[in-house]
Amino acid sequence: MSNRTLTLNDELYQYLCDHSLREPELLASLREETARDPMARMQIAPEQGQFIALLIKMLGVRNAIEVGTFTGYSALCMALAMPRDGRLVCCDISESWTQVARRYWQTAGVDHKIQLHIAHAQATLERLLKTEGARTFDFAFIDADKENYDSYYELCLRLLRPGGVIMLDNMLWGGRVADVATQDADTRALRALNNKLKDDVRVDISLLPVADGITLVRKR
Numbered sequence: 001m002s003n004r005t006l007t008l009n010d011e012l013y014q015y016l017c018d019h020s021l022r023e024p025e026l027l028a029s030l031r032e033e034t035a036r037d038p039m040a041r042m043q044i045a046p047e048q049g050q051f052i053a054l055l056i057k058m059l060g061v062r063n064a065i066e067v068g069t070f071t072g073y074s075a076l077c078m079a080l081a082m083p084r085d086g087r088l089v090c091c092d093i094s095e096s097w098t099q100v101a102r103r104y105w106q107t108a109g110v111d112h113k114i115q116l117h118i119a120h121a122q123a124t125l126e127r128l129l130k131t132e133g134a135r136t137f138d139f140a141f142i143d144a145d146k147e148n149y150d151s152y153y154e155l156c157l158r159l160l161r162p163g164g165v166i167m168l169d170n171m172l173w174g175g176r177v178a179d180v181a182t183q184d185a186d187t188r189a190l191r192a193l194n195n196k197l198k199d200d201v202r203v204d205i206s207l208l209p210v211a212d213g214i215t216l217v218r219k220r
């Protein structure tokens with residue numbers, strides 16, 4: 001028994017996966033294909049994908065944003081969990097990674113739900129604010145370049161309806177956020193955002209030790 005968050009050793013992590021992961025075959029194939037990419041560590045953990053899908057269903061998300069799509073695993077989790085008329089706006093700057101994504105979205109039959117924008121995410125989010133207006137989205141998943149997280153957060157917060165939720169990925173950053181000796185730009189950006197979120201009265205928050213640390217933010 002414990003009244004604080006557990007530290008998962010390999011055995012307990014395996015138990016968690018064995019007793020809760022329901023990863024569909026297509027998602028497993030995408031994960032295997034992505035594992036051959038040198039940047040494979042940018043992919044989310046399967047238990048995190050399943051958690052995002054659960055949130056999408058719990059919140060009844062119809063209109064969502066993803067900042068940082070990579071080879072499309074998290075977007076596929078989200079699109080599969082959304083209703084037929086759901087819409088997911090994906091932001092990425094890579095044609096080659098998102099080509100893999102598009103192939104899997106087509107195979108899954110969810111490509112009609114996904115609008116992929118190959119451009120800097122700030123530009124795409126700013127355009128969405130102009131064309132669709134603030135308070136129009138239910139959910140946003142932010143998992144892109146860490147130095148711009150704060151700007152993605154601010155833009156997504158404006159795009160979100162009250163009660164809408166943002167999930168920020170990598171907020172524990174392999175533990176580096178808590179190691180004062182680590183002072184690279186990415187770590188400092190995440191640290192600054194964690195500090196800001198702690199006291200941000202516009203939102204309710206919870207930082208969960210799922211995968212590399214995810215912060216759930218609910219717009220008030």
Ligand code: CA
Nearest residue numbers: 042143169170
């Ligand atoms: Ca990530």
